[in-house]
Amino acid sequence: ESDTELGILDLRSDSDIPDIPPPTDSTPEILKKALSGLSARWKNWWIRGILSLAMISGFFLIIYLGSFMLMLLVLSIQVKCYHEIITIGYRVYHSYDLPWFRSLSWYFLLCVNYFFYGETVADYFATFVQRREQLQFLIRYHRFISFALYLAGFCMFVLSLVKKHYRLQFYMFAWTHVTLLITVTQSHLVIQNLFEGMIWFLVPISSVICNDITAYIFGFFFGRTPLIKLSPKKTWEGFIGGFFSTVVFGFIFSYFLAQHQYFVCPVEYNSETNRFVTECEPSELFQMKKYSVPPLLQAVLGWETVNMYPFQMHSFALSTFASLIGPFGGFFASGFKRAFKIKDFADTIPGHGGIMDRFDCQYLMATFVHVYITSFIRGPNPSKLLKQLLILQPEQQLSVYKTLKSHLVEKGILQPSLRG
Amino acid sequence: MHINQPRGIYNSAEETRSLLCLLSLALFVLQESESENKLDGETASDSESKSEFGGSSPVPTSDDTPEVLNRALSNLSSRWKNWWVRGILTLAMITFFFIIIYLGPMVLMTIVMCVQIKCFHEIITIGYNVYHSYDLPWFRTLSWYFLLCVNYFFYGETVTDYFFTLVQREEPLRILSKYHRFISFALYLTGFCMFVLSLVKKHYRLQFYMFGWTHVTLLIVVTQSHLIIHNLFEGMIWFIVPISCVICNDIMAYMFGFFFGRTPLIKLSPKKTWEGFIGGFFSTVLFGLLLSYVMSGYRCFTCPVEFNNDTNSFTVDCEPSELFQLQEYNIPVVLQSVVGWKTVRMYPFQIHSIALSTFASLIGPFGGFFASGFKRAFKIKDFANTIPGHGGIMDRFDCQYLMATFVNVYIASFIRGPNPSKLIQQFLTLRPDQQLHIFNTLKAHLVDRGILESLEDA
Numbered sequence: 001e002s003d004t005e006l007g008i009l010d011l012r013s014d015s016d017i018p019d020i021p022p023p024t025d026s027t028p029e030i031l032k033k034a035l036s037g038l039s040a041r042w043k044n045w046w047i048r049g050i051l052s053l054a055m056i057s058g059f060f061l062i063i064y065l066g067s068f069m070l071m072l073l074v075l076s077i078q079v080k081c082y083h084e085i086i087t088i089g090y091r092v093y094h095s096y097d098l099p100w101f102r103s104l105s106w107y108f109l110l111c112v113n114y115f116f117y118g119e120t121v122a123d124y125f126a127t128f129v130q131r132r133e134q135l136q137f138l139i140r141y142h143r144f145i146s147f148a149l150y151l152a153g154f155c156m157f158v159l160s161l162v163k164k165h166y167r168l169q170f171y172m173f174a175w176t177h178v179t180l181l182i183t184v185t186q187s188h189l190v191i192q193n194l195f196e197g198m199i200w201f202l203v204p205i206s207s208v209i210c211n212d213i214t215a216y217i218f219g220f221f222f223g224r225t226p227l228i229k230l231s232p233k234k235t236w237e238g239f240i241g242g243f244f245s246t247v248v249f250g251f252i253f254s255y256f257l258a259q260h261q262y263f264v265c266p267v268e269y270n271s272e273t274n275r276f277v278t279e280c281e282p283s284e285l286f287q288m289k290k291y292s293v294p295p296l297l298q299a300v301l302g303w304e305t306v307n308m309y310p311f312q313m314h315s316f317a318l319s320t321f322a323s324l325i326g327p328f329g330g331f332f333a334s335g336f337k338r339a340f341k342i343k344d345f346a347d348t349i350p351g352h353g354g355i356m357d358r359f360d361c362q363y364l365m366a367t368f369v370h371v372y373i374t375s376f377i378r379g380p381n382p383s384k385l386l387k388q389l390l391i392l393q394p395e396q397q398l399s400v401y402k403t404l405k406s407h408l409v410e411k412g413i414l415q416p417s418l419r420g
Numbered sequence: 421m422h423i424n425q426p427r428g429i430y431n432s433a434e435e436t437r438s439l440l441c442l443l444s445l446a447l448f449v450l451q452e453s454e455s456e457n458k459l460d461g462e463t464a465s466d467s468e469s470k471s472e473f474g475g476s477s478p479v480p481t482s483d484d485t486p487e488v489l490n491r492a493l494s495n496l497s498s499r500w501k502n503w504w505v506r507g508i509l510t511l512a513m514i515t516f517f518f519i520i521i522y523l524g525p526m527v528l529m530t531i532v533m534c535v536q537i538k539c540f541h542e543i544i545t546i547g548y549n550v551y552h553s554y555d556l557p558w559f560r561t562l563s564w565y566f567l568l569c570v571n572y573f574f575y576g577e578t579v580t581d582y583f584f585t586l587v588q589r590e591e592p593l594r595i596l597s598k599y600h601r602f603i604s605f606a607l608y609l610t611g612f613c614m615f616v617l618s619l620v621k622k623h624y625r626l627q628f629y630m631f632g633w634t635h636v637t638l639l640i641v642v643t644q645s646h647l648i649i650h651n652l653f654e655g656m657i658w659f660i661v662p663i664s665c666v667i668c669n670d671i672m673a674y675m676f677g678f679f680f681g682r683t684p685l686i687k688l689s690p691k692k693t694w695e696g697f698i699g700g701f702f703s704t705v706l707f708g709l710l711l712s713y714v715m716s717g718y719r720c721f722t723c724p725v726e727f728n729n730d731t732n733s734f735t736v737d738c739e740p741s742e743l744f745q746l747q748e749y750n751i752p753v754v755l756q757s758v759v760g761w762k763t764v765r766m767y768p769f770q771i772h773s774i775a776l777s778t779f780a781s782l783i784g785p786f787g788g789f790f791a792s793g794f795k796r797a798f799k800i801k802d803f804a805n806t807i808p809g810h811g812g813i814m815d816r817f818d819c820q821y822l823m824a825t826f827v828n829v830y831i832a833s834f835i836r837g838p839n840p841s842k843l844i845q846q847f848l849t850l851r852p853d854q855q856l857h858i859f860n861t862l863k864a865h866l867v868d869r870g871i872l873e874s875l876e877d878a
Contacts, residue, residue, distance in 0.1 A: 147826070154786065154790075155783065158793065167797035167798065169797075170793065174633070178632045325613070328613050331619075335624050335627075335628065336628060338624050339628045364609070368609075385850070386861055390865060394869065397862065397866060400844060401863065404858075411852070
């Protein structure tokens, strides 16, 4: 499957791409000694297995430690993914010692993160921010400051254009921007989902992981019909089997998580204790309701009604997306790897490849969950709305106040004779 | 001659005055820099050219000057002929610009949209040519599809804001606007999946390049055009002054460079000089001040564009905000001796225009350098041949990109706060307990500030 015909293109012919050095064996010494007696094939399986367990345990540990640690984790993963993709671009383009290329890339990453975190921080830490003068200034002119920072980077890029390397530099500029678009926006959407409630973070990610694993297992045992030329190991049997297993898994997993306030409540920042708290009255999404089982399933299951959380219905949508559309993210990454003739994005995780290899199916999922939440679950963020209300002109505030009051009275939410 | 005005909103005297003003300016446009478009010796040494272009020379400029002009100018030497063609086309473009302004916001929006589509088309065509796209399956269809998706997303966001009442009345529109993001995302995803399915074994890298090219182009072209429309809705003056400042800077920098130019500015554009740059800066600031002064007097320019539900048309009628009311300013002592006045009557908006003109002169040219670098990198003389003598639409608009974003960010940060009606609309979609909480907080805030009497029942 090599792109030898590309040699005629006005791109570098493929032979110009340096052969990616064979993956260095970064397995820790301990494991090597423990498994020295096994054959190479089994050794590889054991390494993958142990590392998978390690990753999953690490994941649980972070969840236990709370939202703040999760945010840090997401941020680190984002930075690492960005680094991996930029390194690939650097290698693919032999970047001829392009002046400032790496500094500019990291600078742009910083700018975009600053912009996004500024938007989030202002929303969720409203009370914290109100108390400090300097932060207030930064928040009020946040967009302008972010834009100015970005412009500085843009001008530096223009000034750094070197006569013989224009095209290469433009490619790298575009590469940086597309990478930012993919990795940084997704990671911020993940954090927004997290703030909605840890369950909105855990269920989608686990569904994607479950789909990966069960599709592989079904494919291993029953796989016969190839799914797509891009990834010859995927099969229709694996795809469909994975779909059904993921839906069932999603149902069961949501059922367990929905019972605990820790997972279900929106994350809030408590300014007195200076910590994140997840305590609330669970919304009706997370209260048991009786559903009548459709007659079709009644015969199968033998129940007439079932007690479920409404959230489990939503988990159905999430798992469906994870199984049917999520794999396209994986195909995209496979195509990318073939296009640039790399086996893995990097060698960060022994036996698994780079961080990007683990997260390729997650991208679309994060955006989908975010769009899903804003469309179907909750409206706009109340604290953000409040913040915007408070910076209106006084006359505007008064007129808004009057409109709101009449609306609330109309809906009976506010008693018309209430005073003070 | 009296102009009847269901749509036209200016009176004839003002129109004539402005046209006269600009006619004189237009004479100078004849001499606008041509060398931007010439490939000079630098590109020959561009080492990236060794193997790849494989014989494809820069797209030859076909002469698509209309026949009528060709005949009229047939007896002039080719150099003067070129200048005349450029001059006539410039006048045509400027006149066209004025006509569009006269016709009102709706037509302006449509023009912005057309310009955007043409720019997108030009850049995609370049990518297509540069990459000899080997009959890539669905490449052009997918590019246009993505353009449609992104435009749908952005226009949906704008429409919901400004046409709120209209949207609420029509049931299908209401559903479309309520689930707007979800629908846009679904449309985009479809395109994404089609792209993945369209990957052909031997062309992966090319297809990924084209995918990246399309997305970066969308980012540049479509977002800028939507920011322009947002600026337009804020008031036509926010649309006209920035664009004119950029144009003026182009012309003035060229003039100063022509007469006084000595020190080169940047290796990327060897014809630019520091004298031109600085001279252009001062002239543009002055021009901005004068133009704002003239425009601030007219409501049709300074009022936000609103959609009137009853007449189903756009109206620009309002009480001018304090930005557009004359105020006395004390002249700093330094300038008093120079100018001879102690105070001056100015519109506050003119102060803002200084900021806009400064940006247009100092940072705007970087957009031009970026486009020059791009053209050199891909060895093209012009983006396209749409306008005879000038090149493509992109060639005219390269300095405008950064300007549109800057104006939008400037307005959002310094001029206006959030839109109250949009806030109310968002409020109505919250849950009752959230609504109550916000209402009470707002009430407490108003009482705190003394805006609302604590026991008053409004």
